[in-house]
Amino acid sequence: MSRRTSRLSTTATPALPDVSSHETPEDTMSLDVPEQLLTPENSRSETSSNNENASTDEKLAGRRRSTRVVRASLQATESLANTPVKNDEPKTASSQAYVDSLAKSKRSRSSLRHSIAVMESSLRNGTALPDADTLANDQSMVPETPISNSSQEPVLDEPNPPLQQRTLRQRVEKARGKDDEKETPKATPKSASRGSMRRSTRLSLVEKASDFLERSSSVLGKRQRGQGSDNKKEVSRRASLRPRTLAPPKEETPAVAAEAPQPKKRRVSESDLSKLQKKEPSPPQEEIKPATPKYKPKRWVTHGLYTGQEPSDSPPKQRQSKNSAKTGTGPLNRRILPMPMFAGSRLVKNGRDYRLPFDIFSPLPPGQPKPDEWRKTNKNVFVGDAASEWRANKNLELSTCMCDEDTGCDENCQNRYMFYECDSGNCRLGPECGNRNFSELKHRTKAGGKYNIGVEVIKTSDRGYGVRSNRSFEPNQIIVEYTGEIITQFECERRMRAVYKNNECYYLMYFDQNMIIDATRGSIARFVNHSCEPNCRMEKWTVAGKPRMALFAGDRGVMTGQELSYDYNFDPYSNKNVQECRCGADNCRGILGPRPKDKDQRPKVVDEKTKNAATPKNAKNAKTAGTKRKLSEMTETSSAPPKKRKLLKPKSIKSGIKKVIKKATTARGKATTKKSVTASKATKSASPAKKKSVKLPTVKPASRVKATVKTSQKKTEKTEKAILKSPAKSISQLKRPSAATKKKILALADGSTPQPAKAKPKKDKTGIKRGPYKKTLLKRALAAQNSAKSPAKANTATVKSPAKAKSPAKAKSPAKAKGLGSSVKKAAKKVIRTVKGAKRPA
Numbered sequence: 001m002s003r004r005t006s007r008l009s010t011t012a013t014p015a016l017p018d019v020s021s022h023e024t025p026e027d028t029m030s031l032d033v034p035e036q037l038l039t040p041e042n043s044r045s046e047t048s049s050n051n052e053n054a055s056t057d058e059k060l061a062g063r064r065r066s067t068r069v070v071r072a073s074l075q076a077t078e079s080l081a082n083t084p085v086k087n088d089e090p091k092t093a094s095s096q097a098y099v100d101s102l103a104k105s106k107r108s109r110s111s112l113r114h115s116i117a118v119m120e121s122s123l124r125n126g127t128a129l130p131d132a133d134t135l136a137n138d139q140s141m142v143p144e145t146p147i148s149n150s151s152q153e154p155v156l157d158e159p160n161p162p163l164q165q166r167t168l169r170q171r172v173e174k175a176r177g178k179d180d181e182k183e184t185p186k187a188t189p190k191s192a193s194r195g196s197m198r199r200s201t202r203l204s205l206v207e208k209a210s211d212f213l214e215r216s217s218s219v220l221g222k223r224q225r226g227q228g229s230d231n232k233k234e235v236s237r238r239a240s241l242r243p244r245t246l247a248p249p250k251e252e253t254p255a256v257a258a259e260a261p262q263p264k265k266r267r268v269s270e271s272d273l274s275k276l277q278k279k280e281p282s283p284p285q286e287e288i289k290p291a292t293p294k295y296k297p298k299r300w301v302t303h304g305l306y307t308g309q310e311p312s313d314s315p316p317k318q319r320q321s322k323n324s325a326k327t328g329t330g331p332l333n334r335r336i337l338p339m340p341m342f343a344g345s346r347l348v349k350n351g352r353d354y355r356l357p358f359d360i361f362s363p364l365p366p367g368q369p370k371p372d373e374w375r376k377t378n379k380n381v382f383v384g385d386a387a388s389e390w391r392a393n394k395n396l397e398l399s400t401c402m403c404d405e406d407t408g409c410d411e412n413c414q415n416r417y418m419f420y421e422c423d424s425g426n427c428r429l430g431p432e433c434g435n436r437n438f439s440e441l442k443h444r445t446k447a448g449g450k451y452n453i454g455v456e457v458i459k460t461s462d463r464g465y466g467v468r469s470n471r472s473f474e475p476n477q478i479i480v481e482y483t484g485e486i487i488t489q490f491e492c493e494r495r496m497r498a499v500y501k502n503n504e505c506y507y508l509m510y511f512d513q514n515m516i517i518d519a520t521r522g523s524i525a526r527f528v529n530h531s532c533e534p535n536c537r538m539e540k541w542t543v544a545g546k547p548r549m550a551l552f553a554g555d556r557g558v559m560t561g562q563e564l565s566y567d568y569n570f571d572p573y574s575n576k577n578v579q580e581c582r583c584g585a586d587n588c589r590g591i592l593g594p595r596p597k598d599k600d601q602r603p604k605v606v607d608e609k610t611k612n613a614a615t616p617k618n619a620k621n622a623k624t625a626g627t628k629r630k631l632s633e634m635t636e637t638s639s640a641p642p643k644k645r646k647l648l649k650p651k652s653i654k655s656g657i658k659k660v661i662k663k664a665t666t667a668r669g670k671a672t673t674k675k676s677v678t679a680s681k682a683t684k685s686a687s688p689a690k691k692k693s694v695k696l697p698t699v700k701p702a703s704r705v706k707a708t709v710k711t712s713q714k715k716t717e718k719t720e721k722a723i724l725k726s727p728a729k730s731i732s733q734l735k736r737p738s739a740a741t742k743k744k745i746l747a748l749a750d751g752s753t754p755q756p757a758k759a760k761p762k763k764d765k766t767g768i769k770r771g772p773y774k775k776t777l778l779k780r781a782l783a784a785q786n787s788a789k790s791p792a793k794a795n796t797a798t799v800k801s802p803a804k805a806k807s808p809a810k811a812k813s814p815a816k817a818k819g820l821g822s823s824v825k826k827a828a829k830k831v832i833r834t835v836k837g838a839k840r841p842a
């Protein structure tokens, strides 16, 4: 700044004394005109070269510079004007003299300006320059105020204005200048300060830049070193996360350079660049050596996920305290909820119920047609006189089974064998007991749900309604109980005549104590159809001293979705009641009835059926599924008695055993035969007029002995006796008497003298002996044994089974002597063993 001022002053100063020198500024100004159009580059170069090269001052901006030049020239003029005053006049001059000198200098300055203006106008107009006096006298035209910076510009723009016009302009400029003066004091300091700030800022920036460039290399190195330390941290931090390499990664150096702070953008001249290039090369960067990572000791997995879990066949326990107390080991050996693989092994070993989603195992859509007029009851209900006539078998002696926890109450349990359900009164076992079917069924049905209930009604295509399983059932597992109204025979006959006379389906089954279950109002079991190859069986059990009937799964079990069926195995007694079987089994008997032994009967019926089915008449009369088809519709002749009631009596071991004993005593040919008659028979024997049923025992080779009883209203005691006394028929033949046989029996019965039944003192009106049941059985068994031992009696037995009665040794066995099946013998032996096991001497 100071330099420029001095230079400008030296430039402007020579123009002041004479006119010739006055052209110099003009020339200068004219030379400066091209330089007024500064480009940004020039402006930049000006900034950068301010301090460095004085020659670049020639490139200063023209307009601003001209202003500065004028201002500097004025200052120089003032200084020149003041300087002589200061120098020439003594310091002791009075103030008046000083004021005069100031006025003089002012005038001289104005005159000077005026003279300059005159000279300019004269030069432009080509007129002669006025002399000094003229100029001096023309004071009136000299403006009083100093010429503003802007006042010179019109001069440049208008090279030859008239004087008057110029004067007017000067006045305008004067007025404008006043305004400028008002603004100038405010703007000047600002601009000055701004300029100084700019300059100082530029200088500081340049200095900083140069300093930065000088130290760039060293600073860079430091930063790299610093960066290297950061890298160390980074490396050490990442050392635990990924595999380490002793050599630093090659990508680190550019990464470091990239991470270095970018230098601030600045204007750098070539000189700076040259300086930068001339700088000493930066010291070699220290090689970054990452610290050797400290490897953490690897924790190798020495054991698997299932460590501490040991396979166990026992079901998982939920109580840890119990397990820890058992095992006495730490947490590693805990056995709470074994892991899946062990559970899987246990599952493979023990198995479990497989339960399919209902929409899979029950493909039939919901809303199956439900049977009409079905009043449901899940308990046996005594109706009418049944409740009063029913006697609780309080005197029934119940023995405790000998089963232990290891065996449970399996098939060898004596309670099970006798169809007695175990409970706390006859079994010492608790949950381990396997002979509590009805208890299990109670809990299952109480839980509810289709799976637990396990059965549902379906509509079959040709047999009316049926029942199918909603789940799988294990062999011999209880499925559903057969319940209904317990009615007496009298009530049953009344209903048959009055209520069910038009029914095609009956739901009557012999129950116990000569009473009938009418399942018209009953459980779902009443809809179970018959099959000659069934998957279930109906059994009667004694539960807490009371008989109950239930449907059990067969020996093959039941799969989900299968229709449940059991063998009705009943004798229709009358051909009118024979119905066509539509079970579809390979070994279908063709009719609903007992398994016929007389081969002549069934083909005949089947032939007749086939024959009738071929005729249009019978095709027209073919009834729908589940309807009652009378035999008269199949046969041409109709000599059938009136409609008979069909009653199904379940087979029980007791009845089977009683049959064995009865036949053993019958073989003796004594009148004591009636002692071994069953309870129902005894009842009928007590009242010959009411005796209408024929017992058709069916002994199966299976361990469980069953018997089917078919009641008939027109059977007499004579018929029964005739059947029992028939010498030509074996017992097995007695099971299935044909129609011809029945006629023969009836004829024989007519010829014989019926023996009135003696009222036994130990029998009640139902004919069932009171007293310990096993004791009675024992007596009967021993009596049968004794009778069989007698040769005379054995001879009597030979009437029925001559071949086997020839051998005395074989005659010791009443069963063999009578040609009974092996299962009957087993049953009899079992009874004897059971009684002996109970340590009750005969």
Ligand SMILES: C[S@@+](CC[C@H](N)C(=O)[O-])C[C@H]1O[C@@H](n2cnc3c(N)ncnc32)[C@H](O)[C@@H]1O
Pocket (backbone or CB within 6 Å): 462, 463, 464, 465, 466, 504, 505, 506, 507, 526, 527, 528, 529, 530, 531, 579, 580, 581, 582, 583, 592, 625, 626, 627, 628
């Ligand atoms: C106890 S009910 C069974 C339920 C009966 N299907 C229903 O719709 O109510 C017995 C009757 O069903 C019919 N039935 C049962 N099993 C049969 C079979 N295998 N073939 C033809 N009809 C059968 C017979 O009409 C029989 O009288």
